[in-house]
Amino acid sequence: MRANWPIGPVCDACYQRRKRQPRPCVRCNVVRVLVGSSDDQNGELCGPCCGVDIDFACNRCGFPGDTYADGACTRCIVADRVQDLLSRDDGTIAAALRPLADGLIALDPPITLLRWLSQSRGPKILARLASQSAEITHRSLDILPQDRTTRHVREMLVATGILPPRNENLARLELWLHHMLEQLPDQHRASIAPFAEWGIVRDARRRAARGRYTTRAATADRADIRTAAKFLAWLDNNQLDLAGVSQAHVDHWLTTHPTLHRSAGAFLRWTTLRRLTGVITVPARRPGLPSRFLSEQQHHQQLKRCLNDETLPLAVRIAGTLTGLYALPISWLAELTIERFHRDTGSAYLTIGDNPVLLPPRLAELIERQIERAVSIPSLRPPDGSAPAFLLPGRPPTRPISEGQLQASMRRHGLAIITARNTAMLEAVADLPPIVVSDLFGISPRTAYRWAQYAQVSWTDYLAATPD
Structure with a gap:
């Protein structure tokens, strides 16, 4: 028996059934946690229809199957703790903080907010801001240590309109x-x-x-x-x-x-x-020619692994594939937004620079899975949709993943970055004219031409075939 529930002792079988998702009872058709079976109706029954006083519903709002503490569901407990966190001495929440309170209570699933309230240092910052009589401004947070927690709190205040957005x-x-x-x-x-x-x-x-x-x-x-x-x-x-x-x-x-x-x-x-020194010249250093590449077999093996290895994190697979196919730098991948991906008549495209590029079906499937995951991350977002939705979100998810974090994750899983990008660029200029590579990969024509020279690829025939 488990005696630590607000409703009293229950058996192990009922405890396991409590974890199930609520569904309609076959007898009363009320959405509840089903705890028994019905032989005559070939379905499951709720507690009252089984003749036992077990309902597993919130004693405040009646939400089924989510009892968290004191007989209340997670959502009601979140509302209580947000009220305590943001209340002033008189027990009321300042009007300026009401959008934040409403946004926190509405986060789904609410259990994520309960974990944040108990584990993060952010609630202490919010409580300090709520207790002050002065207006909450960016300066209120600028005087604090500028770490990840402070940045997260600032993002929350901006998303709910309490602070104006800034760069x-x-x-x-x-x-x-x-x-x-x-x-x-x-x-x-x-x-x-x-x-x-x-x-x-x-x-x-x-x-x-x-x-x-x-x-x-x-x-x-x-x-x-x-x-x-x-x-x-x-x-x-x-x-x-x-x-x-x-x-x-x-x-x-x-x-x-x-x-x-x-x-x-x-x-x-x-x-x-400014004539603080004499005439000093600092000669510009031309970037050195690339010297590290993957062999054709290594390159194809890495691409195959990124596309098919389900043990790799989804973000790592996408980054590794885009780097190996289109020579995209990590800095561009980190700030890639969802809006750059779209489908048209069944084909999937990713806009690189100003031009949409056709994606392999397998890569398109990975990106769609990542989009579903990215948009499902609980976060406060501006109601007008002004915040960009990043394909590879960071923490908070309204910010992109950092370049260093993405690079470290790829290296941790044994994926080459610089060598894979160099190989992809070399293969591209070997098959396409520099001006096409420039448009396709979103790089400058000068950079594409330097790569073509390095690969000793002549595109004279292409220019001769181009009409005036």
Whole structure:
């Protein structure tokens, strides 16, 4: 017997039946948890029709088969805990937080919210915001540690209309810059602050206004600012200052810091234009030619595994296939939205760049399965549908999966990334003219032509056959 139920002791058989989905009773036709069988009607019966006082229905709303605590269903318990979480001292929820309360209570399935309330640090942040008398703004969250929990709470407030939407990549850059400048010596801050504000952040604001400031762009901007700070520290260690920097010093720096070549160039070009240094040139480094590839057999084996191996995570299978077929970079896959996939007269297409590309039927099936999974993830979304629906959602699901997380997942399951992409690109330029590869894969014509040159593929015949 199990005596820990609010309705009293029940036998193991009834306990297992309680887990079943509610269905109509064959005798009273009421949707309940069925606990007995009917020989004459060839079906199952609810507790009252079996002659026992066992109903398994919520004692508040009457919802069947979801008793969670005190005889109430999960939904009613969620409503109680949300009320306690967001209430002020007088027991009422502020009007500004009512959309959030309604959205949390309506999340389906409600058990996911109960787990979040008991396991996450987010409810403490919401309780602190609910208890304050001041208006809730982005600044209220900006003063907190900017970790995943804070970002999740912010997404919830934006989705319910309590906070206005903003470009989070730009906002995080500005917050990071503020804390970073506080840690610099005064003499370095005098140079880094104007460079960061006028050389980096101003351009980031322009791109954000056009809706094109991505996570990858923000990462590159932070790298430029960090490199500038490293360069000034190097000058201090060598008893130099900006005014005394020569081309020889810069060349030495670039030689000893080859991975910071691009980032150092951004800062040194800025100092040259402002006449903080003499005329300094940072030659552009042409990207090296690819040197790592998969053999034809390895390439086909990886594609076959991604398409058919059910033990791999669905997101990994899709990413591995798109990388191996269309040479798509991880940065593009991470922010791929559901709206780019569509069917037309039975065929499935994925829009890469500006052009829809025909997908193999097996890959289309995987993407459709992932779409069903992505849209079923419980999350608060703006009612106007303004938030993009990502094919590979992150946490919260209103944000895309991070590039690092996707790369780590693919490597953990033994899937090549760079070599698979290089092989796919090489096979494409071997069969198609560069301009077609450019349109098909969404890359620049110059990049496609460089690949064609590398593969020693001539497309003179294609140009000769093209009408004027």
